Amino acid sequence: xxxxxxxDYAILGLLAQQPMTGxxxxxxxxxxxxxxxxxxxxxxxxxxxxxxxxxxxxSAGQSGARQGxxxxxxxxxxxxxxxxxxxxxxxREEVMRRIDELLLRFAFMDRHLDAASVDRFLGELAGAVSTxxxxxxxxxxxxxxPPGSTGRLALEHGIAAFRATxxxxxxxxxxxxxxxxxxxx
Amino acid sequence: xxxxxxxDYAILGLLAQQPMTGxxxxxxxxxxxxxxxxxxxxxxxxxxxxxxxxxxxxSAGQSGARQGxxxxxxxxxxxxxxxxxxxxxxxREEVMRRIDELLLRFAFMDRHLDAASVDRFLGELAGAVSTxxxxxxxxxxxxxxPPGSTGRLALEHGIAAFRATxxxxxxxxxxxxxxxxxxxx
DNA sequence: GATCACATGTAAGAAGTTACATGATTCT
DNA sequence: AGAATCATGTAACTTCTTACATGTGATC
Numbered sequence: 001x002x003x004x005x006x007x008d009y010a011i012l013g014l015l016a017q018q019p020m021t022g023x024x025x026x027x028x029x030x031x032x033x034x035x036x037x038x039x040x041x042x043x044x045x046x047x048x049x050x051x052x053x054x055x056x057x058x059s060a061g062q063s064g065a066r067q068g069x070x071x072x073x074x075x076x077x078x079x080x081x082x083x084x085x086x087x088x089x090x091x092r093e094e095v096m097r098r099i100d101e102l103l104l105r106f107a108f109m110d111r112h113l114d115a116a117s118v119d120r121f122l123g124e125l126a127g128a129v130s131t132x133x134x135x136x137x138x139x140x141x142x143x144x145x146p147p148g149s150t151g152r153l154a155l156e157h158g159i160a161a162f163r164a165t166x167x168x169x170x171x172x173x174x175x176x177x178x179x180x181x182x183x184x185x
Numbered sequence: 186x187x188x189x190x191x192x193d194y195a196i197l198g199l200l201a202q203q204p205m206t207g208x209x210x211x212x213x214x215x216x217x218x219x220x221x222x223x224x225x226x227x228x229x230x231x232x233x234x235x236x237x238x239x240x241x242x243x244s245a246g247q248s249g250a251r252q253g254x255x256x257x258x259x260x261x262x263x264x265x266x267x268x269x270x271x272x273x274x275x276x277r278e279e280v281m282r283r284i285d286e287l288l289l290r291f292a293f294m295d296r297h298l299d300a301a302s303v304d305r306f307l308g309e310l311a312g313a314v315s316t317x318x319x320x321x322x323x324x325x326x327x328x329x330x331p332p333g334s335t336g337r338l339a340l341e342h343g344i345a346a347f348r349a350t351x352x353x354x355x356x357x358x359x360x361x362x363x364x365x366x367x368x369x370x
Numbered sequence: 371g372a373t374c375a376c377a378t379g380t381a382a383g384a385a386g387t388t389a390c391a392t393g394a395t396t397c398t
Numbered sequence: 399a400g401a402a403t404c405a406t407g408t409a410a411c412t413t414c415t416t417a418c419a420t421g422t423g424a425t426c
Binding site (some may be wrong): 007032035038096103104106107108109110114133136139148149150151153154155156157158160161163164165166167172175176179 | 215217218220221261281282286291292293294295303320326333334335336338340341342343345346348349350352355357360361364
């Protein structure tokens with residue numbers, strides 16, 4: 001039940017989509033928006049070693065005819081760990097400091113949770129982010145620093161960015177409900 | 186010239202605004218949107234120790250009559266280090282992976298750089314972020330995964346969030362120019 | 371024959387997290 | 399008197415970064 005680094009979940013999620021070699025994972029991190037993760041061998045291979053040590057991933061044959069290369073896939077325990085992570089409740093802390101993690105969870109979600117859970121996640125996210133936007137606004141109202149200062153403008157950026165996230169969550173939820181025939185709450 | 190952790194610059198920026206104790210810094214991190222940084226003593230005090238070791242901050246007397254408490258302020262070398270960080274060019278890498286750092290730089294900027302530099306920063310930022318939004322769109326066009334999947338929707342979040350940042354940058358720049366009587370380019 | 375892409379690792383060091391540890395002052 | 403706040407630190411552990419290190423197979 002211990003907390004794992006985000007990289008571990010990113011790897012589990014990718015391997016659940018498609019077994020790959022470590023090098024394949026590096027290519028994904030180097031060439032897609034998953035590039036928030038480093039593609040350096042010094043981060044990937046130690047992560048693979050600890051996932052294998054904990055029996056969350058295992059070998060699933062060789063890549064092509066290349067010797068020394070191993071296709072990797074999640075074990076049943078690995079999929080269970082992934083699902084637990086995907087199912088965790090959204091906290092204020094995560095909205096504030098780890099919004100990227102919440103979005104990564106969402107990106108992997110439809111392959112491992114049912115449509116109602118995805119819907120619930122988007123609802124919770126929209127709510128939690130809106131709440132945080134209101135907190136930022138309240139802070140801005142009684143904050144120090146002259147209006148027009150860069151400090152003030154930076155705070156406005158935070159508000160604008162989180163507002164965009166809340167809006168996206170509401171729209172994504174509507175789209176999701178439409179294509180999955182869920183009742184409107 | 187070596188690269189410092191973001192926390193060091195956050196501390197330098199805050200101490201440049203107002204000399205404070207380590208505990209004061211912890212309070213800022215615990216109670217403002219600067220809370221992306223941990224307020225744990227295990228991160229703050231080692232950071233203060235290395236800044237002092239490198240002579241970027243120094244003591245400036247006691248807080249109130251409390252013994253054992255030290256008000257801290259940046260040295261001239263500390264201010265120079267801060268200004269160098271604030272003046273660095275914006276890279277694609279930073280837009281992609283460290284947008285928070287760019288915003289933190291902006292928040293401290295008006296106290297240390299002139300109005301034209303701030304203006305230039307916002308122009309560069311708007312440009313770099315827009316470029317990245319286009320890259321994300323191009324990726325989305327030829328990306329795998331069915332439309333309506335959570336993976337696809339997460340990608341759309343990225344686009345929406347960066348678009349909001351680009352828009353903010355353009356608006357902030359217009360506002361900045363207005364209040365600083367800079368020519369419109 | 372050389373270069374690029376595929377492929378996997380290790381070593382040293384820096385930094386952050388969590389938990390522990392201590393003590394003074396102020397408020398109730 | 400007890401609790402909360404002010405105040406500063408250390409220790410163990412985990413992780414990431416950067417750099418080094420090696421080797422095969424395919425392409426030009």
